[in-house]
Amino acid sequence: MNTLTLRRPDDWHLHLRDGAMMRAVLPETTRHFARAIVMPNLVPPVVTGADAADYRDRILAAKPSGSKFRPLMTLYLTEETQVRDLRAAAEIGLIAAVKLYPAGATTNSGSGVKDFAKVRRVLENMAQIGLPLLVHGEVVDPDVDIFDREAVFIDRILDPIRRDIPGLRVVMEHVTTSDAIAYVTEGGPDLAATITAHHLVINRNHILSGGIRPHYYCLPVAKRESHRRALVDAATGGDASFFLGTDSAPHTDAAKLQPCGCAGCFTAPNAMSILAEVFDMMGALDRLEGFASLNGPAFYRLPPNDGTITLEKGDPVAYPDHVDTADGPVTVFDPGMPLHWRVAGD
Numbered sequence: 001m002n003t004l005t006l007r008r009p010d011d012w013h014l015h016l017r018d019g020a021m022m023r024a025v026l027p028e029t030t031r032h033f034a035r036a037i038v039m040p041n042l043v044p045p046v047v048t049g050a051d052a053a054d055y056r057d058r059i060l061a062a063k064p065s066g067s068k069f070r071p072l073m074t075l076y077l078t079e080e081t082q083v084r085d086l087r088a089a090a091e092i093g094l095i096a097a098v099k100l101y102p103a104g105a106t107t108n109s110g111s112g113v114k115d116f117a118k119v120r121r122v123l124e125n126m127a128q129i130g131l132p133l134l135v136h137g138e139v140v141d142p143d144v145d146i147f148d149r150e151a152v153f154i155d156r157i158l159d160p161i162r163r164d165i166p167g168l169r170v171v172m173e174h175v176t177t178s179d180a181i182a183y184v185t186e187g188g189p190d191l192a193a194t195i196t197a198h199h200l201v202i203n204r205n206h207i208l209s210g211g212i213r214p215h216y217y218c219l220p221v222a223k224r225e226s227h228r229r230a231l232v233d234a235a236t237g238g239d240a241s242f243f244l245g246t247d248s249a250p251h252t253d254a255a256k257l258q259p260c261g262c263a264g265c266f267t268a269p270n271a272m273s274i275l276a277e278v279f280d281m282m283g284a285l286d287r288l289e290g291f292a293s294l295n296g297p298a299f300y301r302l303p304p305n306d307g308t309i310t311l312e313k314g315d316p317v318a319y320p321d322h323v324d325t326a327d328g329p330v331t332v333f334d335p336g337m338p339l340h341w342r343v344a345g346d
């Protein structure tokens with residue numbers, strides 16, 4: 001097979017940032033994706049409905065002319081989140097989901113939740129109205145090994161919350177372990193997971209191969225090879241609980257390349273080429289549309305997109321190694337292998 005036409009895909013987990021950075025990275029997403037769940041971890045975070053409306057307007061104003069891209073907004077859950085504000089934002093269709101960051105778990109998560117009892121009433125209301133809770137699923141306990149934080153989060157935090165609040169719809173974001181895959185596979189219709197492109201192609205060895213590779217450092221950190229294989233099997237296996245969320249997370253090189261560098265991989269430009277390569281290697285190209293374009297809308301109770309994109313197979317595709325922003329260059333994720341599939345028109 002040398003060409004493949006899919007319904008236009010969506011990105012169910014994306015960091016667009018703000019200001020000059022947003023203006024520089026947004027076209028990299030709108031080129032391929034019709035919609036994206038936009039993460040709220042700005043500084044300060046997107047906490048209220050009014051914050052989300054303002055941020056949405058800034059994104060729409062920065063969108064390339066002619067693009068029909070639709071940002072799907074999220075609120076950043078804090079211990080002060082007001083039920084009334086959240087319900088109002090959901091009712092008018094301003095927000096598509098609410099994001100839970102355990103305080104301290106990742107980039108700009110300082111305003112996240114420390115005491116889960118304090119957000120219980122908000123979560124109950126979300127269950128009532130069917131509004132999905134998106135979780136960065138890692139515990140922050142420094143005594144828990146960084147490679148175990150996702151599995152421990154499921155046992156200590158996520159599973160108790162889901163038992164406590166039946167009907168709460170949850171997306172485990174950017175899953176990295178076979179533990180999460182197993183939990184989501186067994187989790188029933190109210191549980192789903194996003195999988196990134198980069199976690200399908202790197203394991204933890206890549207971060208430390210021949211030296212330290214800051215551009216492969218993201219959170220949750222890539223795990224051992226057996227986990228990567230479990231992710232590939234889940235993404236390509238046809239279970240509708242799994243769908244694409246690139247977690248494309250731009251940071252300037254200056255912010256990545258320092259003694260304490262930021263976590264995040266910038267994959268918006270080449271995520272679709274990476275996915276096509278992985279699905280092709282697995283003999284599963286016929287399932288790429290489900291993963292990238294159908295399973296996400298089904299979980300979010302939205303229609304799939306009308307338009308299509310076409311992928312073409314040929315000589316290895318060269319992507320620019322960075323995108324320039326007014327804040328400095330942002331390095332594009334290097335998958336470390338040739339990519340043979342390009343999006344037609346790129």
Ligand SMILES: NC(=O)N[C@@H](CC(=O)O)C(=O)O
Pocket residue numbers: 015041106107136217218219220247249250263264265
């Ligand atoms: N994934 C990352 O490594 N970083 C994300 C935050 C997140 O999604 O956890 C970011 O905002 O930079």
Ligand SMILES: [Zn+2]
Pocket residue numbers: 106136173174219220
């Ligand atoms: Zn995260």
Ligand SMILES: [Zn+2]
Pocket residue numbers: 013014015039247249
């Ligand atoms: Zn993210």
